[in-house]
Amino acid sequence: MNTSAIFNTSRWPLFAALASIAALAIAHAFEHFGGLRPCALCLRQREVFWVALGIAILGVGLMRKRPDWPIGRGITALLGLTFLTGAIVAGYHAGVEWHFWPGPSTCSGGGSGLEGLDAADLGAILGTATKAPACDQIPWSFAGLSMAGWNVLYSLTLTIASFVSLGRAKEREIAT
DSSP states (O other), rough: OHHHHOOOOTTTHHHHHHHHHHHHHHHHHHTTTTTTOOOOOHHHHHHHHHHHHHHHHHHHHHHOOOSSTTHHHHHHHHHHHHHHHHHHHHHHHHHHHHSOOOOOOGGGSEEEEETTTTTEEEEHTTTOOOOOOOTTTSSOOOOOEEHHHEEEEHHHHHHHHHHHHHHHHHHHHHOO
């Protein structure tokens, strides 16, 4: 398949959905098979991909009904902004990991963020002591980048791809 088919606004939501599913699958695989529990900012990064997946599925449904409908450009722009948000959240997390700035209080590694109930209290209730992972620790890295760092690159790539798709739609509109 050539790249012009990928960057078609009637098809981009499908590729964005697949890219979101891939990101979520990788994150869950690291958690469930790799034993790397997510911190609060890791979960926040996943939320962005869940939102993108919902928007993409909506776009796929709308574009199946009316592929020539201009709503495809709006969905594509919204996907681009969502992926940009993901890059910002991941960049913030990477900055916390590199100690450029402090993370939120829920990222200290000891709190659960549940109305004054910390992980130790919850662990006592459940019979096992648990400690939430700290957001400023890097449990895994490859080529010098943590998962948050790789997520920045992935999200920026999807942002650029969304806006390239949007630009190509505008070019086709002008040409017709």
